[in-house]
Amino acid sequence: MPDSVTLSHVAREAGVSPSTVSRVINGTARVAPEKERAVYEAIRRLGYQPNLIAQGLAKGKSMSVGVITQDVASPYYGEVIKGVEEGLSGSPYYPVFASGHWRPDAEREAFKVLNGRKIDGLIVMGGLLPDDELRALAGGLPTVVLGRTVPGLEPDCLTVDHVQGAYEATRHLIDLGHRRIAHIAGPLYQQDARDRLEGYRRALADANLNFDPRLVVEGDYHEPSGLMAVEALLARGALFTAIFSSNDQMAYGARLALYRRGIQVPGEVSLVGFDDLPGSSYTTPPLTTVAQPSLEFGREAARAILSKLEGRPYAFAPLANRLVVRESTALLRQGVR
Structure with a gap:
């Protein structure tokens, strides 16, 4: 079973030392390409799942991204959240959600709860927190803002017209x-x-x-x-x-x-x-x-926060609204109302 597979099992399957497997998983040193491929193949065959949280804690990280949404029951925010989850999938980071309920006091409390979990980055969806408070948050934590533009944080804000x-x-x-x-x-x-x-x-x-x-x-x-x-x-x-x-x-x-x-x-x-x-x-x-583009909003937010956490440059892809014409609209009929 995958739960019983250890790093040593992977090393034996790949024909390398346990330390080589550790270096490949953690990215702590360069490994010859053929050995790296052998390790990843062994991981795939054995279904090995490294304890990413433990690895993160060893590095002083929680491997989590806080997400302040406004209403988790909203179908719109549900789509954006789904995009965030898809965007973080396959990375070592997982999302932790909290609701702001369109109230600055609730948003502050949500951040306090998330910060108590030692999140590594933050995605803020809309909200009513004053701009200066968001700038202060971004000064101490990698932050991406969706649905509004905060002066001074423009490169980290994503919205549409x-x-x-x-x-x-x-x-x-x-x-x-x-x-x-x-x-x-x-x-x-x-x-x-x-x-x-x-x-x-x-x-x-x-x-x-x-x-x-x-x-x-x-x-x-x-x-x-x-x-x-x-x-x-x-x-x-x-x-x-x-x-x-x-x-x-x-x-x-x-x-x-x-x-x-x-x-x-x-x-x-x-x-x-x-x-x-x-x-x-x-x-x-x-x-x-x-x-x-609600799903794309979430995916772009995840891509941006991962880039910030990994120290890579990024720029938001341009996103735009579009009119979708269906059967609820029609030419005005003469004499109607």
Whole structure:
């Protein structure tokens, strides 16, 4: 069984000394290529799994990367987390997750818990920690930031253009003939929600359409707030033929509210989301949305933190949103609403 295989077994199988096996695994000295290949072949055949944690502790490392997410239950963050796990797979490092819950005090507590485990590096996903606190963290620990740009840490920050993504979503609806377009905004204390609102407003302005604050309702990125936003729009008598939702989850709630009112999508109201969650292609009808490269976000974050931990240079690969058109949007029908 692999659990009973020792370094000595590997050495005997490879025809080398135990010290050579140790040097190959730990990378502590150069080994002839043929011996290195023999060791790796023996490891593969025997299923040997070195105790990476013990090796790390011997070097003063925990071999772990702390990841502060905001909501582990969120489908969006779940995709990013999956990308981080994939990116770290095959490396000697493993991720340790903690939630910040979009509260600076909770984020500080999450970091305190992670730091207590002597993490070797840190990935921060979004959050509301002040920039100066993030700069201080990065000064003492290899750090990568996702979803926001921190002045002074720009090379270590990865985000996408939320303004442009929202602009394209709104422009898509305008190109279909819609002029009364409602917007379900995300929580406006978050930068991405403000950016998406800005993209919506810019698209309206470029089409010479007036911005109507009565067509904007703030949600919280969860499904119930999308449902309540549509109910609020209808209760105030707002006229609209399309909705741009700041994320897919609120679009799901909006779709349910429209269904309960007997309003057809896209026959009477077209609907666009943002994120392209895995379930968005299976809604009824399948949701037009702005796809975020969430898996790639996580993989890039892992690649960056590994490079920092190993002292290698790196630069983030450029990532961009893209509009995915499905059946929830259609040309405006004359006489509708």
